[in-house]
Amino acid sequence: MIVAALALAAMGLVLGLGLGFAAKRLAVGDENPLLKEIEQLMPGSQCGQCGLPGCSAAAEALVEGRASVTCCPPGGMALAKQLSDLLGVPLDAGQMGTPLLARIDDAQCTGCTRCYRACPTDAIVGATGQIHCVLQHACTGCAKCLEACPEDCVSLAPQDPSLDTWRWAKPQTV
Secondary structure (H helix, E strand, C coil): CHHHHHHHHHHHHHHHHHHHHHHHHCCCCCCCHHHHHHHHHCCCCCCCCCCCCCHHHHHHHHHHCCCCCCCCCCCHHHHHHHHHHHHCCCCCHHHCCCCEEEEECCCCCCCCCHHHHHCCCCCEECCCCCCCEECCCCCCCCCHHHHHCCCCCEEEEECCCCCCCCCCCCCCCC
8 A cells, every 4th residue: 555655656746747847848938028028017007098908908009019108197207218218119208198196185085995995006095984095106097996986076187296207398399
């Protein structure tokens, strides 16, 4: 009985090692490395502000040339510059839309907690029965909190300019 158990264990070990080796050696790599790199640069919140169903679809559209490098408002100008350099595409800062961020009206907020449960980036903080607030640096403007709020106290507003987001407009050439 011990010999049979040892034989089965040895056979399982040999077959497992063989399958592991075959998986590594015979793997088919059909994914585009550029697609993976662009997908890692994207914010990953799946907000849909680019008009596509998520960051992986946006990355695919960027690789195929169906989307502009300025298509991601949450990524801002920094992401557009990285994508421009990576894809070798000229950057037209005039196409960049202003990111919209969530704002909560304190006077109307009842603290129902529906908005922060809907937020994919945990940008909304607050407790049950307390007024909630939005952490502007974490908000991507996906509008999921807007849809979830029964009090209509959440709105989307353009991002206030800061030292990180403000850009000097390129002068027009005559």
